[in-house]
Amino acid sequence: xxxxxxxxxxxxxxxxxxxxxxxxxxxxxxxxxxxxxxxxxxxxxxxxxxxxxxxxxxxxxxxxxxxxxxxxxxxxxxxxxxxxxxxxxxxxxxxxxxxxxxxxxxxxxxxxxxxxxxxxxxxxxxxxxxxxxxxxxxxxxxxxxxxxxxxxxxxxxxxxxxxxxxxxxxxxxxxxxxxxxxxxxxxxxxxxxxxxxxxxxxxxxxxxxxxxxxxxxxxxxxxxxxxxxxxxxxxxxxxxxxxxxxxxxxxxxxxxxxxxxxxxxxxxxxxxxxxxxxxxxxxxxxxxxxxxxxxxxxxxxxxxxxxxxxxxxxxxxxxxxxxxxxxxxxxxxxxxxxxxxxxxxxxxxxxxxxxxxxxxxxxxxxxx
Numbered sequence: 262x263x264x265x266x267x268x269x270x271x272x273x274x275x276x277x278x279x280x281x282x283x284x285x286x287x288x289x290x291x292x293x294x295x296x297x298x299x300x301x302x303x304x305x306x307x308x309x310x311x312x313x314x315x316x317x318x319x320x321x322x323x324x325x326x327x328x329x330x331x332x333x334x335x336x337x338x339x340x341x342x343x344x345x346x347x348x349x350x351x352x353x354x355x356x357x358x359x360x361x362x363x364x365x366x367x368x369x370x371x372x373x374x375x376x377x378x379x380x381x382x383x384x385x386x387x388x389x390x391x392x393x394x395x396x397x398x399x400x401x402x403x404x405x406x407x408x409x410x411x412x413x414x415x416x417x418x419x420x421x422x423x424x425x426x427x428x429x430x431x432x433x434x435x436x437x438x439x440x441x442x443x444x445x446x447x448x449x450x451x452x453x454x455x456x457x458x459x460x461x462x463x464x465x466x467x468x469x470x471x472x473x474x475x476x477x478x479x480x481x482x483x484x485x486x487x488x489x490x491x492x493x494x495x496x497x498x499x500x501x502x503x504x505x506x507x508x509x510x511x512x513x514x515x516x517x518x519x520x521x522x523x524x525x526x527x528x529x530x531x532x533x534x535x536x537x538x539x540x541x542x543x544x545x546x547x548x549x550x551x552x553x554x555x556x557x558x559x560x561x562x563x564x565x566x567x568x569x570x571x572x573x574x575x576x577x578x579x580x581x582x583x584x585x586x587x588x589x590x591x592x593x594x595x596x597x598x599x600x601x602x603x604x605x606x607x608x609x610x611x612x613x614x615x616x617x618x619x620x621x622x623x624x625x626x627x628x629x
Contacts, residue, residue: 263551263562265399266468272460273476273483275405278412279544280311280484282537283364284453285416285510288488289495291592293503296446298432300503301492303446308485310604311454315477317607318457322464322473324614330461330607331552337614346606347556351549353602355569358545359576360587362387365538366577367584368508373531383577390543391570394550395563398466401543408536415533416487419514420494422526426516427497450488452596455603457481462548507588546573 267275292300318330325333330350335343366383374382393401436443460477467473491510495503498513506512514527550569554562581587 263398263466265397266466267398267402267463269467269469269472269476271402271406272463272467272473273480274409275402275463275540275544276457276460276477276480277409277483277487278405278537278540279459280453280456280541281412281487282534282541283361284450284484284488285491285534286364286368286508287588287591288450288453289492289509290504290506291449292446292492293496293509294446294592295448296442297501298434298496299436299443300446300496301432301489302436302443304450304485304488304492306444306447307450307454307488308481310451310600311457311481311484312478314455314457314604314607315460315474315481317604317611318461318464319474319477320611321461321607321614322470324618326470327465329465329552329555330458331555333614334610337610337617344556346610347552349602349606351552351556354545354549354552355572355576356580357599358542358549358573359580360591361538361542361545362573362577363580363587364591365535365542367587369531369535371584372508372511373528380574380578384574386539386542387546387570387573387577390539390546391566393539393543394547395566398463398547401540401547404543405540408533408540412533412537413487415530416491419517419526419530420490422517423494423498423513426513427494428500429497431496431500432493449592449596452591452599454481454484455599458603458607459544459548461607462551507584546570549573 289300292303296303321330321333325336328336331347334346334350337343338346362383365386366379369382370377370379393404457477457480460473464470464473495509495513498516499506499509503509511527511530514530517526546569550562550566553565553569557565559565581590
C-alpha cells in the first residue's frame with residue numbers, strides 16, 4: 262500500500278512539529294494556571310508519558326514488524342474486536358485532526374486574517390495537506406526535514422531576542438509550594454506527548470527500524486526541552502499574568518524591539534508556525550488515511566484522501582462553537598480523552614500480545 266521508506270531520523274524529525282506546533286500556542290497558558298512560576302518544570306513530568314508511549318509502540322512493532330496499529334489490533338484481539346478497536350482509533354484521529362485544524366483556523370483568523378471566513382482558512386490548509394498525503398510518507402518526511410531546522414532556529418532566535426525584556430526573578434520561589442503545582446501543570450501537556458503514538462503508523466516504513474527507539478526517544482527529549490525553554494521565556498517576560506493570555510508565547514514575541522528597528526516580527530513567526538502546523542496536520546491526516554484504507558482492506562489509500570479531507574473540514578467546524586469552548590475542552594477534558602485512547606488501549610494491546618506469545622510458546626514447548 263505504501264511503497265515509500267523513511268529513516269528513523271526522519272521519523273523523529275516528523276514527530277517534532279507534530280507535537281510542538283500547537284503545544285506552543287495554548288499549553289503555556291494552561292500550564293501557568295496550575296503551575297504558576299513552576300510552569301517550566303511541567304514538561305519534564307509530562308514527557309514521561311511520551312517516553313512510555315514510544316516504548317510501547319516499539320515493543321508492539323517488534324512483535325508485528327510489518328504492520329501498523331490498525332493491522333495488529335486485528336491480530337491481537339481477533340477480527341471482530343480488532344475492527345472495533347481500529348474504528349475507535351480512526352474516529353479518535355478524525356476528531357483530533359479536526360480539533361487541530363480548528364486550532365489553526367482560530368489562531369490565524371483571530372490574529373491576522375480577521376475578515377476571512379474560518380472555513381476558507383481551514384479548507385485551504387486541508388487542501389494543501391491533501392497533496393502532501395497523496396504523495397506519500399517520503400514527501401512528508403522530506404518537507405519536515407526542510408521545515409524543522411528553520412523552526413528550531415526561529416524559536417532559539419526569538420528566545421534570544423526576548424532576553425532584554427526578561428526578568429529572572431519571575432521564576433522565584435522555585436517549588437515554593439512543593440512539587441504538586443508543577444505536576445498539576447503537567448496534566449494538560451501529557452495529552453500532547455501522548456500523540457507520539459503516531460509512530461506506530463510510521464515504524465513499518467522505517468528502513469533502519471533498529472534505530473526507531475533511539476530516534477523516538479530523541480524526539481520526545483527535544484520536544485520536552487523546547488516546551489520547557491518556551492515556558493521559561495514566557496515566564497520571564499510575562500510573569501504572573503501568563504495565564505491571562507490565550508497565546509502567551511505569541512504575545513511575548515510582540516515585546517521584541519531591538520533599537521526601534523527590529524519590531525513586529527510576529528508575521529515572520531506566523532509564517533514559520535504555519536509551516537510547522539502543516540507538517541502536524543499532514544502527519545495526522547496521513548495516519549488517518551492509511552489506517553482507514555487498511556481497516557477497509559483497500560489496495561491504495563490515495564483513493565480516499567480527498568473524501569477524508571472533506572470529513573476533516575466537517576469535524577473542524579463541528580469540534581467547537583467558538584474559541585472559548587475549544588480552549589475549555591483542551592484545558593479540561595482533552596488530556597483524559599487523549600491519554601485513555603493513546604496510552605490505555607496500546608497498553609492493553611501490548612499485554613494481550615505478550616500473553617498470547619507466551620501462551621503459544623508454552624504450547625509449542627509442550628508439544629515438542
